[in-house]
Ligand code: NIG
């Protein structure tokens with residue numbers, strides 16, 4: 061089996077319950093698709109057949125993980141961007157039939173090939189910055205055929221690119237026009253037909269619901285979660301983005317992998333997440349684009365040791381953001397995360413939010429060899445710089461996606 065030995069590296073292993081697990085003057089051996097050894101250069105194993113990569117003290121991190129995106133969709137919503145600048149709110153636009161519904165119309169119209177073509181540059185942008193795992197949600201089809209079409213595109217992206225794609229079914233994202241005033245029947249369609257069909261095609265890794273006054277209420281979400289549970293699928297949820305209606309508590313009662321957004325989550329309710337080891341996924345892109353002022357309960361999350369992940373939320377409405385590095389910077393600037401928390405948020409904690417922490421998210425013996433070499437020495441520079449891409453090499457599952465070539469330091 062091919063072996064690669066990285067030598068003279070500064071390795072942010074992320075194998076530490078709170079920090080970066082930083083190892084200076086260290087090395088890492090990859091055997092096949094797996095990490096075979098990580099440790100100080102003094103203990104470096106002999107490996108005659110390995111390809112040797114001298115990292116010249118550069119930083120190595122795990123492949124980055126964007127654990128919440130909607131990057132398969134038709135069209136754009138630049139018109140709504142202008143409407144919001146003129147003073148209309150995200151909720152008002154949604155109530156007038158725009159918002160998610162307008163992307164639903166464009167997505168239904170697009171063929172699978174067209175959706176794929178539109179998604180490719182969005183994904184490529186993330187990959188260029190060292191992303192090796194990305195979650196992609198459905199939710200702009202809102203009927204069986206079109207939700208399945210979106211998830212097939214997500215699967216095709218995984219087949220075409222060297223990236224792990226986790227596919228999340230978000231049929232309960234918004235009420236489609238044909239079910240106006242008939243949410244219960246739509247939820248029945250989601251539960252009885254859409255989700256089981258998508259699952260039967262092997263297209264569902266997790267199930268998400270948008271729980272909000274402009275989307276679905278608690279009893280409706282509960283119906284979807286019960287079906288997810290009966291199919292053995294893990295749960296995620298968009299909650300407390302615009303108001304506090306108790307979505308995070310419901311999701312964590314169902315042992316959700318993550319609750320996402322949570323600006324309006326009450327600090328007193330954070331212990332409910334801690335009890336269930338649910339990850340809090342913060343989405344600074346949506347906070348920024350919607351010019352939100354309500355901050356998520358960061359200090360309560362820290363106090364209760366709730367794992368915090370961050371993600372781009374790449375979508376055409378609330379977060380047309382396709383940069384994981386800018387997401388890290390925004391999480392620090394807008395939410396006061398430390399650069400270390402931001403890096404944990406796109407590695408080990410993002411892996412947890414996808415249920416992948418036993419194989420991804422840190423550089424430890426036995427884990428998958430998803431590795432990024434950066435033209436940097438200091439980890440905090442990843443979150444600090446804006447508009448610079450220091451990614452110098454990417455290995456995914458033991459294979460070079462972007463081979464590392466020594467250049468500038
Ligand atoms: O994560 N909150 C709901 N869903 C997306 C936005 C979708 C859209 O506006 O198209 C979000 O912000």
Ligand code: FE
Pocket residue numbers: 128129130298373375
């Ligand atoms: Fe989202």
